[in-house]
Amino acid sequence: MLLDDSVKEFLFECQIRQYTKKTVKGYRNSLEFFVNYLKQIHHLTDIEQVKEYHIKAFFAYQLKRKRKETYLNGLIKVFRAYWKYLEQENYISDNPMLKVSWMKEPKTIIKTFSDAEVKRMLNVYPETDYMNMRNKAIMAMLFDTGIRNYELCCLPTDVIKDNYITIYGKGKKERQVGKSPYLSKILMKYERVKKYYFEFKNIKYNNYFLSRTGRPLTNEAVERIVKIAGDTAKISDTIRC
Structure with missing residues (x-):
């Protein structure tokens, strides 16, 4: 073959x-x-x-x-x-990968953010319009829940509950994470701004976070949001999500 x-x-x-x-x-x-x-x-x-x-x-x-x-x-x-x-599928008689071992990875220490750094990054986006309010809500959700970039982009609106969020990860594995009072307040503001912003627009997607034109966000878009927050707040150059 x-x-x-x-x-x-x-x-x-x-x-x-x-x-x-x-x-x-x-x-x-x-x-x-x-x-x-x-x-x-x-x-x-x-x-x-x-x-x-x-x-x-x-x-x-x-x-x-x-x-x-x-x-x-x-x-x-x-x-x-x-x-x-x-x-x-019986296409091969011997599997050549059986004797190929995993590479030994060096142990790396992941630097975490201090409370002051988190606060500075959250304050980068003011609550003045849809885009800034959305970006602030994204940053707050990343910090508060530990949600992955791809999971955040695919997050549907109906999984956001009063006290928790249901997240579907790899392999459609489901987990629930609690919402802090701070995150709940930010999301409440975001939902109000989002409602007015898209009130007279025909939205085809049910994603919780949407682009300016009402489309789902990409991983690259979220990475840019995080990078801008890190650069503006003068956080480490290695910041990523």
Whole structure:
């Protein structure tokens, strides 16, 4: 079976399993990157030609290019799922990923924000209009609940309750997080401003946070909101969400 055909079939299987578009896109990019390497460096085109040596050589090459261990472990996760699928479908007789180990990742200390830094970042966005009120509500929710960027972008309106928020994470896993009095107050103001802002506009989406034009937010949009808050409040350059 050709490598290109096997990748297409595996990605189709991921869609059938209802993986998120972001996950499928990540799988596609990782596998196409790997297949191009196999073609260009080892001149391989068929899945049965790929051996343990070729995969280890790929990772050795990436280490020489100074790729981080966390990134490489992400690739290993994708490759394991891909080769496991091929094995289950009886497309291969031996799984070359079985003897490919995880990379040892260095232990890093994640710097947290002080109360003063959190306050400065929240104060970056005044409660003057829809965009600023929305951005302040986003910052407050990130700090208060620990919600992930992608989860925040997909958050529907009807999961915001009086005392808690229901969040659907990876694999449609559901969890509930409580709302602090401060977050409840900010969201109350945001909902009031949002109602008036979109009152005479035809909104097709039920996302809690919407763009200026009424569309769902992207991960990149939320990252910009956080970065602007960090830069304006003079917080560390490494701030991210």
